[in-house]
Amino acid sequence: xxxxxxxxxxxxxxxxxxxxxxxxxxxxxxxxxxxxxxxxxxxxxxxxxxxxxxxxxxxxxxxxxxxxxxxxxxxxxxxxxxxxxxxxxxxxxxxxxxxxxxxxxxxxxxxxxxxxxxxxxxxxxxxxxxxxxxxxxxxxxxxxxxxxxxxxxxxxxxxxxxxxxxxxxxxxxxxxxxxxxxxxxxxxxxxxxxxxxxxxxxxxxxxxxxxxxxxxxxxxxxxxxxxxxxxxxxxxxxxxxxxxxxxxxxxxxxxxxxxxxxxxxxxxxxxxxxxxxxxxxxxxxxxxxxxxxxxxxxxxxxxxxxxxxxxxxxxxxxxxxxxxxxxxxxxxxxxxxxxxxxxxxxxxxxxxxxxxxxxxxxxxxxxxxxxxxxxxxxxxxxxxxxxxxxxxxxxxxxxxxxxxxxxxxxxxxxxxxxxxxxxxxxxxxxxxxxxxxxxxxxxxxxxxxxxxxxxxxxxxxxxxxxxxxxxxxxxxxxxxxxxxxxxxxxxxxxxxxxxxxxxxxxxxxxxxxxxxxxxxxxxxxxxxxxxxxxxxxxxxxxxxxxxxxxxxxxxxxxxxxxxxxxxxxxxxxxxxxx
Amino acid sequence: xxxxxxxxxxxxxxxxxxxxxxxxxxxxxxxxxxxxxxxxxxxxxxxxxxxxxxxxxxxxxxxxxxxxxxxxxxxxxxxxxxxxxxxxxxxxxxxxxxxxxxxxxxxxxxxxxxxxxxxxxxxxxxxxxxxxxxxxxxxxxxxxxxxxxxxxxxxxxxxxxxxxxxxxxxxxxxxxxxxxxxxxxxxxxxxxxxxxxxxxxxxxxxxxxxxxxxxxxxxxxxxxxxxxxxxxxxxxxxxxxxxxxxxxxxxxxxxxxxxxxxxxxxxxxxxxxxxxxxxxxxxxxxxxx
Numbered sequence: 121x122x123x124x125x126x127x128x129x130x131x132x133x134x135x136x137x138x139x140x141x142x143x144x145x146x147x148x149x150x151x152x153x154x155x156x157x158x159x160x161x162x163x164x165x166x167x168x169x170x171x172x173x174x175x176x177x178x179x180x181x182x183x184x185x186x187x188x189x190x191x192x193x194x195x196x197x198x199x200x201x202x203x204x205x206x207x208x209x210x211x212x213x214x215x216x217x218x219x220x221x222x223x224x225x226x227x228x229x230x231x232x233x234x235x236x237x238x239x240x241x242x243x244x245x246x247x248x249x250x251x252x253x254x255x256x257x258x259x260x261x262x263x264x265x266x267x268x269x270x271x272x273x274x275x276x277x278x279x280x281x282x283x284x285x286x287x288x289x290x291x292x293x294x295x296x297x298x299x300x301x302x303x304x305x306x307x308x309x310x311x312x313x314x315x316x317x318x319x320x321x322x323x324x325x326x327x328x329x330x331x332x333x334x335x336x337x338x339x340x341x342x343x344x345x346x347x348x349x350x351x352x353x354x355x356x357x358x359x360x361x362x363x364x365x366x367x368x369x370x371x372x373x374x375x376x377x378x379x380x381x382x383x384x385x386x387x388x389x390x391x392x393x394x395x396x397x398x399x400x401x402x403x404x405x406x407x408x409x410x411x412x413x414x415x416x417x418x419x420x421x422x423x424x425x426x427x428x429x430x431x432x433x434x435x436x437x438x439x440x441x442x443x444x445x446x447x448x449x450x451x452x453x454x455x456x457x458x459x460x461x462x463x464x465x466x467x468x469x470x471x472x473x474x475x476x477x478x479x480x481x482x483x484x485x486x487x488x489x490x491x492x493x494x495x496x497x498x499x500x501x502x503x504x505x506x507x508x509x510x511x512x513x514x515x516x517x518x519x520x521x522x523x524x525x526x527x528x529x530x531x532x533x534x535x536x537x538x539x540x541x542x543x544x545x546x547x548x549x550x551x552x553x554x555x556x557x558x559x560x561x562x563x564x565x566x567x568x569x570x571x572x573x574x575x576x577x578x579x580x581x582x583x584x585x586x587x588x589x590x591x592x593x594x595x596x597x598x599x600x601x602x603x604x605x606x607x608x609x610x611x612x613x614x615x616x617x618x619x620x621x622x623x624x625x626x627x628x629x630x631x632x633x634x635x636x637x638x639x640x641x642x643x644x645x646x647x648x649x650x651x652x653x654x655x656x657x658x659x660x661x662x663x664x665x666x667x668x669x670x671x672x673x674x675x676x677x678x679x680x681x682x683x684x685x686x687x688x689x690x691x692x693x694x695x696x697x698x
Numbered sequence: 699x700x701x702x703x704x705x706x707x708x709x710x711x712x713x714x715x716x717x718x719x720x721x722x723x724x725x726x727x728x729x730x731x732x733x734x735x736x737x738x739x740x741x742x743x744x745x746x747x748x749x750x751x752x753x754x755x756x757x758x759x760x761x762x763x764x765x766x767x768x769x770x771x772x773x774x775x776x777x778x779x780x781x782x783x784x785x786x787x788x789x790x791x792x793x794x795x796x797x798x799x800x801x802x803x804x805x806x807x808x809x810x811x812x813x814x815x816x817x818x819x820x821x822x823x824x825x826x827x828x829x830x831x832x833x834x835x836x837x838x839x840x841x842x843x844x845x846x847x848x849x850x851x852x853x854x855x856x857x858x859x860x861x862x863x864x865x866x867x868x869x870x871x872x873x874x875x876x877x878x879x880x881x882x883x884x885x886x887x888x889x890x891x892x893x894x895x896x897x898x899x900x901x902x903x904x905x906x907x908x909x910x911x912x913x914x915x916x917x918x919x920x921x922x923x924x925x926x927x928x929x930x931x932x933x934x935x936x937x938x939x940x941x942x943x944x945x946x947x948x949x950x951x952x953x954x955x956x957x958x959x960x961x962x963x964x965x966x967x968x969x970x971x972x973x974x975x976x977x978x979x980x981x982x983x984x985x986x987x
Contacts, residue, residue, distance in 0.1 A: 155789070156787065156788075156789035156790055156793075157783070157784045157785075157787060204758070204760045205758070205759075205760025205761055206760070208760075208765065262947070263946045263947060267768070270765065270767040270768050271768055286947055286948040287947075287948075289949065290767060290948075290949040290950070290951060291767055293759055293765075293766050293767055294759040294760060294765040294766060294767045295759070295760060296760055296765070297765060297767045332852065335943075335944065335947070336944070336947035336948055360852055360935075361935065362852070362931070362932050363931040363932070363943060366844075367843070367844060367847060367931070367932060370844050370847055370848055371847055371851075371852045371932065373848070374847060374848040374849075374851060374852070375851045375852055378852070511948055512948060
């Protein structure tokens, strides 16, 4: 049979096949970059100045007086995409049960309190006052929560604003599932944090180190926002990703080669107690207006049932009122513990992870266009960070997601006038010397082109004869630069901030008195401080100023780099240093 | 395929076989031509694809039966292929994942094969390890991710170990069953001929069980792909699992389904390779039926 055939022997055939395979493999290897491109992960260089172009459009220079709250004047309906087609969520007009998934997070205490537990019931404020029931379901996995929302199984999506920003472009492909954010539930207030190993004292020290955190989570936003603020390229840090914050903490503990982890309470507080040589770098108890928890409704549901959306928001505010009573609060903790299947003391231990935002704070968040940490700025900051990291292509605009109709309506009705904003840190005046005794959490270097010998931020351009050119700015990006500082200062609401002016040393030893140069650098730092206080209504005592003249070059290895030396540094100090 | 069909002798032996039945009638263990095998196999795939097209048809998201926020249409999925290939380095990630599966498989076989052989051969050893093997089969393996993490770190080792664990748990009972399934008659014959214990294992149990073991390995190789998501959950970076996890969070959703299609295609090819290799190695077995 086979012997009679003409052709290569078995060995010959094997050799032939091997040769062909080797040739294919070799060709594949040789052309690997064209055939199998390496993609764009990892090697991205972030344009740290891209911020200026993006944020320059936030608003025109502030011309209003100090006391005015600058409210948005547009109508949300003008900006939100109209809902098309037939509504596509599960709903029974007789039962009227809103499906509201939540995660394990103390910020949901007001809604648990208002609903008298997780299951739909007739004792609930939502039922008694507004005629519908709420079913709180524990869906801890954001992807599952998102999919249930998209499928119409739930009407509400829980999330931090950074999560919503990642989900929004996909969900908006269908106008019915576009997320509409109506209310802020809380600020993370110690619930998220960064734990480091060894001699890391400031975000700047993370350069060249390895950080582990849950990808696409608030952790990712937290750390990368800080890195960008400190002027560190994300590529200068080795990022290791896990699926959950819990695993990030576990990986940090298990693997000594990892220098830092971003995780949640209670892990961030337990690790320094249990693992020698680790400490907390920073948490959201300082960056207490960085991570906002909200809920979003399906656009078609919100369109069909505006009264339910209003009832949800109002009921949650009422829940906040009721929690003021200790006996009721204890019951709410118990309901929450039952719902999560956790011991009640563990739920109580989470009490300080978040700060519930009442009506006044929601008003600040949604309606005040000047607020450094309002919805618009928080959203723009998130999309800036994520876009620069290459995580999202075209982000959704803030006004395609934010809907302040309900907050405005409740404001007009005056239902929650009694709720006042007490979540503001009051600062005592301090000195730079006292403040700088401790290492700053993060230092941000900004550059403002001051007109020679001037400390006016808004100095106009001058013509050849020295005359002023009206309606121009010597530094046209000054508003964007201030915006950058304001966001960091706003996010670190509880921290003290030093504004340090530096000059270049080109006139050093040319008969210019040091005192005058020092005064100039101090004046310039003060100009930055005053501009921030005026525009964003910060407490003046939050900022401490210092003028360093030419004493500290930006780069000690390159002291004559005068372009680098002309700068203002913004150092964020932990509250203990005050 | 090559010219020498392994099935030729059987085909010669089967001219007396019953004539092929019409398409709609079913006969037990009927022999059907290869083209029909392909055709029948293609029908459900085509129906599924048609269904997919149908429920996602329409340019407007709001008019579709299933919204694109849940399931994008096949065209959209195909259209996102260049992005997956070029921007997200599909092939490199595929190689990474495939490498991990192969490594995990190799580690598992290296451990489980001797153990299974001994368990199948010696009752006492089987008694010792059966409980563990049974527990393993019932274990929700995802819960072991944090454990492997703290033992093996966050790198490559953890992923391979995790996959090996999944493979091992699946393969062990099958190998034991394969060895156990060898008919006593072979053993008795061997002993009658004066075989030692070692010879009985090496020359009788193992060779007779080989085709079954091979079949188990072939089926088991697919198991790795169902765990690739979990394995690549830690230190998400490269790998197909990583692409899926990331796409679930920040899109595009098309890539989730595209990667699934890629995995299916890869599974098809590897399975064909296993079959082909099996036919060559166990040529004698083909003729047995």
